[in-house]
Amino acid sequence: MAIIIKNLNYIYGAGTVFEKQSLKDINLTIEDGEFIGIIGHTGSGKSTLIQHLNGLNVPASGTILYNGEDIYRKGYSKKKLRSKVGLVFQYPEYQLFETTVLNDVKFGPKNIGMTDEETDRNAKEALKMVGISENMYDVSPLELSGGEKRRVAIAGVVAMKPEVLVLDEPTAGLDPKGKNEILSLIDKLHKNNGVTIVLVSHSMEDVAKYATRIVVMNDGEIFACGTPCEVFRQYKELEKIGLSAPQTVYLLNELKSMGYDVDTDIINPDEAVKEILIHMAQQA
Ligand SMILES: Nc1ncnc2c1ncn2[C@@H]1O[C@H](COP(=O)(O)OP(=O)(O)OP(=O)(O)O)[C@@H](O)[C@H]1O
Ligand SMILES: [Mg+2]
Incomplete structure (x- = not known):
């Protein structure tokens, strides 16, 4: 019972001509150890x-409970919350500001009150985890490539040892190799370190591959929520809101409509190949 979002409403520019209700009555529970994928146009x-998950946005109404406590309650420590719920913004590399890579990664842990020893250990461990070697510790973040900057920025949040890691399109703008490295890292944090993951992505394929549960957002509301299978069974509804399911889902449904009795719940391309080969063998 890590995070409970209750009847959350959020309005940008309330009371102005630019008023925009961006979240409408959101209800969602994120359990410990889940890997939630959030998609939506x-x-x-x-x-x-x-x-909202680390208390940065304050809702117009509704609330969020973190481990049973209302994060918007007066006196609730946002600093403590931010040490438990780490948020990686989109293009986090723009927020690198320290003179060296190591100092940048140390900033977060130091800021939440970790000792110098813990800060140093966690920062180095996080850099190792994201694949940044020791000879880069003293380099200015400005001298790194885009992908390296991204990894350093993620290390800065990982070094705080959050229980929940929230990432806003962490692979945006990366090439396939850089993208896979980041996704594998997130998957490792989930599987090996038990970190709860909330990943915002535009890629159905990525979300389908890693997430245990998918939340589909549409116009400020939760349009669908469930396991990847459950969500992609609604591929025709997803199309109506401008989204699409992974290609495998279309392929298997097409075969089914042609009379082949294939399992249309398969999402993983390798499993789909096996399924198709089995049917081909049966036909032969
Ligand atoms: N700072 C802001 N001021 C006013 N309106 C905003 C602001 N930020 C976002 N919005 C509006 O709130 C709505 C939701 O925006 P949000 O950034 O949460 O969408 P998103 O799903 O993350 O989109 P994207 O995939 O493009 O990142 C949009 O209509 C957007 O125009
Ligand atoms: Mg966004």
């Missing part, structure tokens, strides 16, 4: 929603 409210 641009402007559907994904970033607005996740920026």
Whole structure:
């Protein structure tokens, strides 16, 4: 019972001509150890929603409980919350500001009150985890490549040892190799370190591959929520809101409509190949 979002409403520019209700009555429970994928077209409210998870956005109404406690209660420590719920913004590399890579990664742990020893150990461990070697510790973050900067920025949040890691499109703008490295890292944090993951992504394929549960946002509301299978069974409804399921789902449904009795719940391409080969063998 890590995070309970209750009847959350959020309005940008309330009371002005630019007033925009970006979240409408959101209810969602994120259990410990889950890997939640949040998808939805641009402007559907994904970033607005996740920026509530560490108390950054304050809702117009509704609330969030973290381990049973209301994070918007007067006196609730946001600093403590931010040490437990780490948020990686989109293009986090723009927020690198320290003179060296190591100092940048140390900033977060130091700021939440870890000892110098813990800070140093966690920062180095996080850099190792993201694949940044020791000879880069003293380099200025400005001298790194885009992908390296991204990894350093993520290390800065990982070094705080959060229980929940929230990432807003962490692979945006990376090449396939850089993208896979980041996704594998997130998967490792989930599987090996038991970190609860909330990943915002535009890629159905990525979300389908890693998430245990998918939340589909549309116009500030939760349009669908369930396991990848459950969500992609609604592929025709997803299309109506401008989204699509992974290609495998279309392929298997097409085969089914042609009379082949294939399992249309398969999402993983390798499993789909096996399924198709089995049917081909049966036909032969
Ligand atoms: N600072 C802001 N001021 C006013 N309106 C905003 C602001 N930020 C976002 N919005 C509006 O709130 C809605 C939700 O935006 P949000 O950034 O949460 O969407 P998103 O799903 O993250 O989109 P994207 O996929 O493009 O990142 C949009 O209609 C957007 O125009
Ligand atoms: Mg966004």
